[in-house]
Amino acid sequence: xxSSKPLTTRAALTSAVGTVAGLLVALALMVGFFSWQSQYFFxxxxxxxxxxxxxxxxxxxxxxxxxxxIAGIDLSVxxxxxxxxxxxxxxxLQWHLSLLPATLLAMGVGVVVGAINGxxxxxxxxxxxxxxxxxxxMARGAAYLATDSRTQYIGGKIDWLGKPVVAGLSPxxxxxxxxVALAQVVLTRTVFGRSLVGIGTNEEAMRLAGVDPRPIxxxxxxxxxxxxxxxxxxxxxxxxAADPNAGTGAELVVIASVVIGGTSLMGGRGxxxxxxxxxxxxxxxxxxxxxIGASEPTKRIITGCVIIIAxxxxxxxxxxxxxx
Amino acid sequence: xxxxxxxxxxxxxAAPVLLQGRGIGKTYAARVLxxxxxxxxxxxxxxxxxxxxxxxxxxxxxxxxxxxxxHGTLALAGEPFAPASRxxxxxxxxxxxxQELSLVPTLSVAENLLLGRLPQRLGFIRGDALxxxxxxxxxxxxxxxxxxxxxxxxxxVGYQQMVEIARSLVGECRLxxxxxxxxxxxxxxxxxxxxxxxxxxxxGVAIVxxxxxxxxxxxVADRVMVLRxxxxxxxxxxxxxxxxxxxxxxxxxxxxxxxxxxxxPQGPVRLRVNRMTRGTVVRDVSFALHxxxxxxxxxxxxxxxxxxxxxxxxxxxxDSGSLQRGxxxxxxxxxxxxxxxxVRAGIGLVTEDRKSQGLLLPQSxxxxxxxxxxxxxxxxxxxxxxxxxxxxxxxxxxxxxxxDSIEQPVNQLSGGNQQKVVFARWLHRDCDILLLDEPTRGxxxxxxxxxxxxxxxxxxxxxxxxMVSSDLRELMSQCDRIxxxxxxxxxxxxxRGEWSEQLLLEAxxxxxxxxxxxAAQEQLA
Numbered sequence: 104x105x106s107s108k109p110l111t112t113r114a115a116l117t118s119a120v121g122t123v124a125g126l127l128v129a130l131a132l133m134v135g136f137f138s139w140q141s142q143y144f145f146x147x148x149x150x151x152x153x154x155x156x157x158x159x160x161x162x163x164x165x166x167x168x169x170x171x172x173i174a175g176i177d178l179s180v181x182x183x184x185x186x187x188x189x190x191x192x193x194x195x196l197q198w199h200l201s202l203l204p205a206t207l208l209a210m211g212v213g214v215v216v217g218a219i220n221g222x223x224x225x226x227x228x229x230x231x232x233x234x235x236x237x238x239x240x241m242a243r244g245a246a247y248l249a250t251d252s253r254t255q256y257i258g259g260k261i262d263w264l265g266k267p268v269v270a271g272l273s274p275x276x277x278x279x280x281x282x283v284a285l286a287q288v289v290l291t292r293t294v295f296g297r298s299l300v301g302i303g304t305n306e307e308a309m310r311l312a313g314v315d316p317r318p319i320x321x322x323x324x325x326x327x328x329x330x331x332x333x334x335x336x337x338x339x340x341x342x343x344a345a346d347p348n349a350g351t352g353a354e355l356v357v358i359a360s361v362v363i364g365g366t367s368l369m370g371g372r373g374x375x376x377x378x379x380x381x382x383x384x385x386x387x388x389x390x391x392x393x394x395i396g397a398s399e400p401t402k403r404i405i406t407g408c409v410i411i412i413a414x415x416x417x418x419x420x421x422x423x424x425x426x427x
Numbered sequence: 428x429x430x431x432x433x434x435x436x437x438x439x440x441a442a443p444v445l446l447q448g449r450g451i452g453k454t455y456a457a458r459v460l461x462x463x464x465x466x467x468x469x470x471x472x473x474x475x476x477x478x479x480x481x482x483x484x485x486x487x488x489x490x491x492x493x494x495x496x497x498h499g500t501l502a503l504a505g506e507p508f509a510p511a512s513r514x515x516x517x518x519x520x521x522x523x524x525x526q527e528l529s530l531v532p533t534l535s536v537a538e539n540l541l542l543g544r545l546p547q548r549l550g551f552i553r554g555d556a557l558x559x560x561x562x563x564x565x566x567x568x569x570x571x572x573x574x575x576x577x578x579x580x581x582x583x584v585g586y587q588q589m590v591e592i593a594r595s596l597v598g599e600c601r602l603x604x605x606x607x608x609x610x611x612x613x614x615x616x617x618x619x620x621x622x623x624x625x626x627x628x629x630x631g632v633a634i635v636x637x638x639x640x641x642x643x644x645x646x647v648a649d650r651v652m653v654l655r656x657x658x659x660x661x662x663x664x665x666x667x668x669x670x671x672x673x674x675x676x677x678x679x680x681x682x683x684x685x686x687x688x689x690x691x692p693q694g695p696v697r698l699r700v701n702r703m704t705r706g707t708v709v710r711d712v713s714f715a716l717h718x719x720x721x722x723x724x725x726x727x728x729x730x731x732x733x734x735x736x737x738x739x740x741x742x743x744x745x746d747s748g749s750l751q752r753g754x755x756x757x758x759x760x761x762x763x764x765x766x767x768x769x770v771r772a773g774i775g776l777v778t779e780d781r782k783s784q785g786l787l788l789p790q791s792x793x794x795x796x797x798x799x800x801x802x803x804x805x806x807x808x809x810x811x812x813x814x815x816x817x818x819x820x821x822x823x824x825x826x827x828x829x830x831d832s833i834e835q836p837v838n839q840l841s842g843g844n845q846q847k848v849v850f851a852r853w854l855h856r857d858c859d860i861l862l863l864d865e866p867t868r869g870x871x872x873x874x875x876x877x878x879x880x881x882x883x884x885x886x887x888x889x890x891x892x893x894m895v896s897s898d899l900r901e902l903m904s905q906c907d908r909i910x911x912x913x914x915x916x917x918x919x920x921x922x923r924g925e926w927s928e929q930l931l932l933e934a935x936x937x938x939x940x941x942x943x944x945x946a947a948q949e950q951l952a
Binding site for chain 2: 292294295
């Protein structure tokens with residue numbers, strides 16, 4: 104009995120590492136291709152730029168990973184980013200709060216938005232797709248109201264988050280990495296994480312095993328809101344402004360990153376660590392295509408293809424695992 | 428339009444054989460039907476009856492073209508009959524009305540009746556022609572009081588059933604299979620249905636009538652065919668039979684079984700169920716469950732057994748009724764409004780369908796086994812991997828789950844091993860009261876013995892077990908008492924030694940007649 108244990112542990116390990124390994128191969132191929140195509144690509148500059156570009160998407164994608172694992176979806180994160188950033192901007196400009204309390208306030212706004220998403224989804228057993236689609240509009244509207252429909256220039260008060268501190272990397276990047284690591288541990292090592300996977304796999308079985316899925320689902324949407332709020336502040340720190348149009352369409356980039364990371368839209372399967380690599384794939388692709396001078400339309404077409412190819416490959420891999 | 432029905436043969440004295448079956452057999456994983464011979468004559472009603480799992484539905488599905496037989500041949504009016512699909516059988520006039528209605532609720536009665544053959548012009552439905560054709564069709568079976576333009580969802584279940592029957596008569600119909608057609612009907616609707624059946628018989632349609640309700644058979648059947656364990660036991664004219672005769676053929680023998688086992692010592696009352704009611708599914712059920720005993724729940728499919736377990740467990744909302752812990756003098760009400768409360772109160776449920784309601788199929792044995800008691804393998808919300816692994820390893824060895832390791836996903840295990848994982852979950856939780864719904868369904872004999880041994884151990888440890896099973900022999904061999912449910916009521920509780928298969932079955936059928944009387948009274952009131 105125990106003799107067979109290492110074997111399956113290895114199997115489990117390979118499957119977990121499999122996604123990340125695949126993503127690393129994809130990243131290496133892309134880096135190789137772009138370096139071959141453009142002499143300016145393979146430089147410290149490029150990678151520092153990418154690293155400082157991803158925190159907003161990365162932290163928001165962490166929340167989205169949780170949401171997808173419970174078989175939900177959150178379309179409102181882009182708008183939530185803008186609303187949270189607007190509130191942070193107003194807090195700093197008009198109420199003269201410093202960066203930390205303003206950021207906490209923005210995250211608080213995110214929690215409220217997410218909790219409303221979760222509560223409505225759970226209370227009336229609605230598809231989260233519809234609820235968060237409504238919230239996408241509402242939060243965007245609220246962002247316009249808060250900023251008076253104008254981009255509010257914040258300036259030096261917020262740019263600390265995005266400015267390089269160590270090796271050209273910004274505090275936002277380090278915060279994002281810590282959050283990714285923390286979320287991965289929560290997902291794999293806590294009762295909460297276990298419950299997410301269970302709810303996504305078979306909610307009724309969880310309920311009949313005596314686990315109430317409802318508070319857990321609300322918490323997941325609240326966390327997604329919280330992280331989108333933080334992502335909004337990161338986004339502002341890059342722009343040094345609170346733009347009511349910020350994060351438009353971000354939900355799609357975020358969902359694409361999570362899905363490229365191998366998290367299933369059907370729920371029950373996912374990893375925050377792989378999501379991080381999914382985010383990297385998209386940003387390396389964007390940066391590389393920009394460097395080799397691809398036009399905006401070409402960039403979008405290629406990005407779209409990559410998303411589909413990634414999901415197809417992942418699905419084939421899963422099927423092979425199942426039949427094995 | 429063409430008549431829906433073939434002209435009636437008026438020489439009803441010696442009607443020709445319409446359908447002949449010889450040596451019909453069907454094997455899935457196990458053999459469910461073996462060497463069944465039968466003849467069905469035009470214009471007769473052949474009642475098909477037997478216990479749960481006797482092979483009634485398999486036989487009727489073979490005739491209706493839903494599944495092919497693995498052995499034997501059919502002949503329809505002398506011609507070899509081997510339908511490849513339901514559509515194939517329907518083309519030859521063989522139709523089946525299933526228990527689950529297949530109507531589209533949002534479409535009108537007329538549209539449902541003529542679905543697939545809607546009168547149209549340039550792709551547009553001709554509404555007038557549609558409604559006329561539908562009205563004619565319904566008049567054929569005396570259903571002229573329904574407006575064909577009504578959406579099906581506006582009709583009661585009884586009328587929906589009638590529409591379903593009317594639909595099966597669109598086009599040619601020589602042979603009609605009715606599977607439990609009266610299950611959801613009121614007395615008045617049943618009378619109506621029987622008149623329709625007379626009309627069809629007069630037109631020479633052969634009818635296979637599947638029902639649990641023996642009193643109905645006396646009214647409607649010409650001959651009765653009894654199946655048991657997939658074998659043809661007897662076919663005889665109804666007028667030669669009594670209800671007791673039919674039950675005896677279904678059971679096979681008239682013996683007391685499972686007397687070899689000693690009754691387990693009965694401890695104090697663990698759970699008192701008071702007047703539990705949900706709609707007409709579970710009606711006014713009261714009983715007490717004792718520590719150290721295994722109580723069985725017998726009854727036909729649909730008699731409310733599963734629903735009763737789910738009410739006790741808080742999985743469904745009850746209309747009324749309560750639970751109590753311990754003896755009445757201690758009068759402690761147990762509030763269970765959700766499975767969460769049930770589990771906290773020390774109640775566990777092994778669900779009827781482990782795949783859809785019990786297990787997280789793609790997850791490992793370890794994840795599935797600790798699901799109901801994650802608190803025991805965690806500290807402040809953080810899982811203790813080593814403790815969890817040790818615990819699950821222990822449960823796996825205890826229950827003899829056959830697997831590569833505790834990390835193997837449960838969807839790679841056999842049914843028996845999956846069920847053991849579900850048991851492991853509740854052993855890990857250490858419940859005082861365990862509700863078992865068909866605990867050995869789809870479980871091979873070896874694993875079954877392991878599960879019985881576990882049930883014994885739990886009872887010996889003072890747990891109270893309540894077990895639903897459609898296998899009477901299993902109940903008789905494992906249980907100390909057997910409650911029988913019939914039409915939502917707990918009609919009788921047998922003590923060990925009092926029961927026989929015959930008595931249990933009679934009890935299981937008993938309330939269906941009463942239910943009809945009750946329905947009639949309700950209509951009069």
